[in-house]
Amino acid sequence: MKEFELIELLTRSLPANDSVVLGAGDDCAVLDLGLREDFVLLKTDAVVEGVHFTSATEREKIGHKALGRCLSDIAAMGGTPSAAVITVGLPSGYNAEEINSIYDGLRKLATRYNVAIVGGETTQAPSGLFLSVAVIGRVSKSRCIRRAGAKAGDAIFVTGELGGSLGGRHLEFEPRVEQGRWLAEHFAIHAMIDISDGLAGDLRHLLRAGDVGAELFTRSIPISRAAKLQAKTESSAKPPLLAALTDGEDFELLFTLPSASAVPLLDAWKQQFPAIKLSCIGKITKGQGLKLRDAQGLRDFSGTGYEHFSKKPVS
C-alpha cells in the first residue's frame, strides 16, 4: 500500500486552473465550466482482469461493473450522469460474441440512467482485459455533496446492506444514482461517499475530510445475507459484522445529516424507496477516530483491523 500512499502524495501537487472547484480526493472532480446553475462532475475508473473480475466472469457483468462504479461516484456527489467514454483493452482471442456481451452490460446500465456512451476506443492489451470508463455529469451548485462537511452530532446513514459483495453483488449492484440525487434535493446532507473500500475505510475518509470522529452502533449496521451465509459455510470467512465493516465493493451510499432530520428522512425514504433499506448506524463525534458501541460498551476500531478484530467477534 505504500505506493498508493505515494500516489496520494503525488496527486496533491497536480496542476490546477480556474475551472477547478474540487480536484483529486473526492468521489468526483468538480469543475465550474461557466454553467449558471450547475457544476460539471468528472470521474474515471478502471476494472482489470485478475483484480476486479476473473477470466471466468460473465462478460456482460464486466461491462456493468465498469460503468456502475463511475455512476456510483456521481451518485455520491448528488449528481446526474450525462455521458461516458469507454476504453477497452483487449487481449487477443476475444471473440465477437464476448465483446458484444461486455457492451451489452455497458449499454443496458447506461440506458437505464439516460447516460450517453459517446466514445468507444479499443486498444490491444497483451496480458489481460481491462475497461477504463470516464463519466461526465452535472450537479446543482447548491446541492453538490462532498466528503468534507460532517459535523459533530450528525446522524450517520447507509443505504442497502453491507458485506460479502465478492460473493456476487460486486458484479450486479445497482448504483444509487436516484437515491443520491433525491437525498441532495430533499435533505441537508452534510457529507456523502460511496462505499468501495468498506464501511470502516470509507467512513474514515469522511472523518478525515471533516476532522471529526464517529461512533457506530454495531447492532444497527445492516449486514447482507451473503456475509451471514459466508460466515456459516466458509471456515475462513470473516465474522459477518467484520465483513460488513471491511469487505468493500458494496457501492452503497454513506452519508451524514443533522440528527434532527433522521426521523423525517426515514419516513420520507420509506415512501420514496420502499424496496431499499436505509439504516441509521451511528453518529459523528467531536473526537477523532472510529469507535464501535455494542452491548459490552465502547471501543476503538483501528485500521482495517482484521487480525485484531477477528479474535473477538461481536456478532
Place this chain on the structure above:
Amino acid sequence: MKEFELIELLTRSLPANDSVVLGAGDDCAVLDLGLREDFVLLKTDAVVEGVHFTSATEREKIGHKALGRCLSDIAAMGGTPSAAVITVGLPSGYNAEEINSIYDGLRKLATRYNVAIVGGETTQAPSGLFLSVAVIGRVSKSRCIRRAGAKAGDAIFVTGELGGSLGGRHLEFEPRVEQGRWLAEHFAIHAMIDISDGLAGDLRHLLRAGDVGAELFTRSIPISRAAKLQAKTESSAKPPLLAALTDGEDFELLFTLPSASAVPLLDAWKQQFPAIKLSCIGKITKGQGLKLRDAQGLRDFSGTGYEHFSKKPVS
C-alpha cells in the same frame, strides 16, 4: 482487425441523450451541456505496455504520451483542453521514483497547456503498466471542427513532418493545441483530424466522413528526417514516402479548407508559427478513394498498401 471493425459496429448502437452533439466516431465527443457559446469536448485514450511503449521506455515519456494523445484529439476539434483524470494500472514492483517520473511527464505537459489534473486513480495491473487518460475541453459552438465537412476542391494541409515516429517522436511529440485553436479561429477549416493511424489512414477517415476523394502530391508530403534516416540505415525499413503515408503516431493535424484560402493561410502561419512546418499536400476531389500524383502520373493508393506499395517505391 476484424475485432476492431466489430467494435466500430457495436459503437453505432450506443445509447444517446439530448446532450449529445457528436458521439463516437470523431476525434472527441461533443456535448451541449447548456453553455451559451461553447460545446464541451470529451475524449479518453489509453497507452499500454507492450503496445504503446516498452518496459524500457523512460517513465516520464510514458506520462507525456498518455496525456499528449488526448490533447492532440482536443486540438483536432479546434478546442481548448480544461481538465484531465488519469487511471494508472500499476504492476507490482514499480518504485516511488518511477511513478513520480510518470507523473512528471503528465504534470509538465498539463502545466504547459493549463490543463488541470483533477483525479488520479490507481489500480493494480498484474501484467503490465497502463495509463488511461480522459480529458474534458471546450470549443466555441461556431468553430467546432469535425472530420466530416471536406468539399471537392478543398486544399489539404498537414502540420509538421511525417513518418518514422516510432524512432522516438511518438514519445516526445508536442500536441498541436495552439495550432488547432488558431486554425479554427482564423480560417474556415472544413474538416480536421489528428494523425495517429498514418496520413493515408486518417485522410481516409476524412474522406469517408465527407463522402469525397483526394489526390495527394507525393513531392509535397513532408517526410521526417527520422523516416529518411531509417530508410538509409535499416534494410527492412519502408521507403520514406511510404513511411510518411502509413507509419502513424505523428500526432500532426490534417485538415482541409477552400483552396482560395491556401496562400493566405501559408502567409499567416509563417508569422504565427515560424518554427512549425505547414504543407499543402493535395486536394479534395469529387470521386471516392485516395490517389497519389507524382512525376509518372496519377494512381490509386489502396489500403495500408504496404505489400503492394513497397514493390514500387516512388521516392
